[in-house]
């Protein structure tokens with residue numbers, strides 16, 4: 026599968042089969058995160074793999090009751106392990122770095138036939154308590170991971186001419 030095919034066909038999955046995620050597939054997905062780029066190659070990240078049913082349920086509750094999170098066989102919690110660094114452009118490095126890694130993992134998961142859903146709506150402090158995450162570490166994103174139990178949804182995207190301009194901002 027080429028990259029643009031994965032990008033164009035992937036959609037968020039909010040219903041999962043009980044079928045477990047094979048270890049070799051999970052490892053490949055985590056490898057995609059490991060190999061992703063980061064500012065100054067800092068790699069200040071940690072990906073927590075959760076399979077425990079109770080823990081997943083607690084995470085779903087911390088995500089304002091998005092119960093499908095608890096139904097997936099695996100939940101990945103993506104953390105920035107250093108949150109003080111700021112990029113030259115003013116953006117927090119950990120947010121950018123961890124988001125790129127998550128995007129890579131999500132695409133790799135899609136290529137392997139697995140579904141994901143980027144979760145940005147969660148109570149960070151709750152998630153940290155549940156997973157014993159140290160104070161200085163930030164939780165950037167959560168994704169359930171598993172075989173989709175829903176048809177792919179249609180993509181609604183702006184057209185290129187709405188979002189691209191040339192030479193200056195228009």
Ligand SMILES: Cc1cc2nc3c(=O)[nH]c(=O)nc-3n(C[C@H](O)[C@H](O)[C@H](O)COP(=O)(O)O)c2cc1C
Nearest residue numbers: 035036037038039091142143144145146147178180
């Ligand atoms: C930063 C971010 C946060 C998101 N948070 C949530 C979320 O908390 N719950 C959810 O169901 N989907 C969430 N999504 C998924 C988006 O709603 C989804 O990607 C978007 O509607 C486009 O649909 P698609 O992923 O199917 O192409 C999030 C996506 C991003 C990128």
